[in-house]
Amino acid sequence: MALTVSSDLSVNVTTDQNVHKLTDKKEVLKRSIQKGEPKSMGISQVMLGFLIISYSVPLLSDELTEVVTFGVPWWSGISSVVAGAVALIMEKHSSISLVFACMVFTVLAAVFSIIAVIIYMVDIMKHPQTTCEKNTQHTCDEEYYITRFSVEVKSILMSLSMVQTAISSVFGFILYRERQNFNNYVFMN
Template structure:
């Protein structure tokens, strides 16, 4: 809001429509994002990332197959955690810029999850679950069974992560599409002046005023 005084003592109060609309947009964006519950989805991503990384630690004591050699659980888990943290921060500080960043990070998490899924399928195919036979000692068989079970669990968690990240990406895309039209509110919208005329002190003085 700006105030200016002209030569004829009239006061012009200018209301900034841009600021008002931008404030309304931020509030509406915050409310809409909170309805989509990105915080809960972000927390889920962080939890899955931590679970994947912690569950994969026992694989270091087993035979190094494709999953362990390429470090799939660790770089995929870190991407899950990063996407979840950005989603949690976005709900507290809602803005179009942060929404775009969150959408990009979440899409990257989806791609990483798909890549990790391919590694898990290849590993499980090349190292299938075997039955106990004379060529394997009971200890070796148990280790192979344990490794296969852990990788199957990681595969399941990765599928869950793909579902969560895809859902969050869709929510963010719809919000960006809905409020993206307001990104240029501060351009081309003039301020609205409100004219307030000051009283005329040079006019005739009535008898009541003289008293």
């Protein structure tokens, strides 16, 4: 609030220019964040997380490998869902602190996805598909089909985790740039 007194001793109360600048910066932040499409990125992260979790259910019927023992699809899927949910919240309520929180969760989801891809690769190499041993009915034995199914499910999960890594990395970079642009206005909510 600014006060001005004129020569006839009348007092005028006006709003401060700094308040206008900060309000304008908040609107610029909101428009700038919405250019990065946080809603579409958040929805894609949530969907990928649920796909990873749901596609991993058949692995529970197979032998326990490192992927199932460490719960890789579940913690990588949940981290993706959480990062997407924070992005959706940030889209509704734009603020620097939410941009930072979304950036942290998105980068964590990317790191978890990279770790998941590595574990999937190691598990597929450690537990490869067995060769087809023909039985009396001229079909392959049961172990061949079980290991083939397991390797294919893990390959799908690895591909989904790679997509999640790409989306999280790009979105994390966009959020980092936006945060750097508005770093001077951290005290605003």
